[in-house]
Amino acid sequence: MTIDFLDFSAISGSIDYILAGVKVTLQVVSLAGIMGFIIGTLLALCKIGRIKVLAIIADIYTSIFRGTPLVLQLMLIFFGLPQATGITLEPVTAAILAFGLNSGAYISEVIRAGIMAVDKGQREAAMALGVPYRQMMKDIILPQALKNILPALMNEYITLTKESAIVTVIGVMDVMRRSFMTASNTYAYLEAFIFAGLVYYVLVMILTFIGKLIERRMRRSD
Template structure:
């Protein structure tokens, strides 16, 4: 009982006292905001990279672009996201007044794009090649076939994996406090500095991440089941 009373007192100090819960909620709002827009950036860049890699296999004129795409993906996937964030914030966008959270969005968007590119490429290649041949037999160009026939069918394979990428990205943004962005992890560290107890605030932050990840995982599972039902029909 003494342990529970002590834990409850620590929770009260770390979360309720002086309305500290507001800092956690604002921080988590920043986490979701950065994650959402980073995924959008990642999908846009990743789609371009995936299409370039797909076309590079089929047309010689795209091969130089395919090499560039491969180099980009290798570098981004082969280096730590924390190092990328430091380079983007302190070197590339080292401009007075440039928002730190925007550097975070760009960094995580670029990092995510390398993984999203492979997700989209795998989804495209999962579509039967006969579909592309059918499009060409109808007089469509490579790009028209991609837009009207291949991509609509690939979307079903891509969406669940993109949902998982969003979940992973939410957790990865926990390092954004390294560039002075007040996310939920940074908020927990600030509370710990004031209360001289870092464990309780970090456990609160971890619990908030866990709840959101569980909810998103459940929603993603429901979405995948609906896609499976539509396929059977």
């Protein structure tokens, strides 16, 4: 079977230009991932805590960000925030904020499930020994929960990496945006998008490898 309709030489001069977008993609994904993990942890603690008001707020937050499209949240932050507050954000900053807030909602459910999966006897033993709640969560419960939810967390970051392509709608010069601009200039749309797909695939495979490596080391430490 021939693939004469493919001519990657048409975009050969733009390969470095497209690859330069990897730095932007990684910047958005890494910072949004950190932000999402922090927000998710706080939301999870609120959901399982004894203060009902915080639990309700956390549930509402999760419901909103899980119940609306990510691209809508991105556009509301980038285009709507200036209208409402007069504050204009840079495209990359808006992308990090939108992805971080969205990711936090999903991660909160992952962490909550991980915490609830920890044997209740450990909580009871810690309380019987007079261990303060914060110390118990930080030193006993959360470390065990993280081991249990690591695969789910890695899946969330993999999804985040792939979904980061939508930042092109607000002009962020990531891999997808640069491949689209290359395609527009060379009319080699298929080649440019296939190359962009390969870049995202490699990034996902690297994340998958890192996740498996961390998981193996955690198992050895048990």
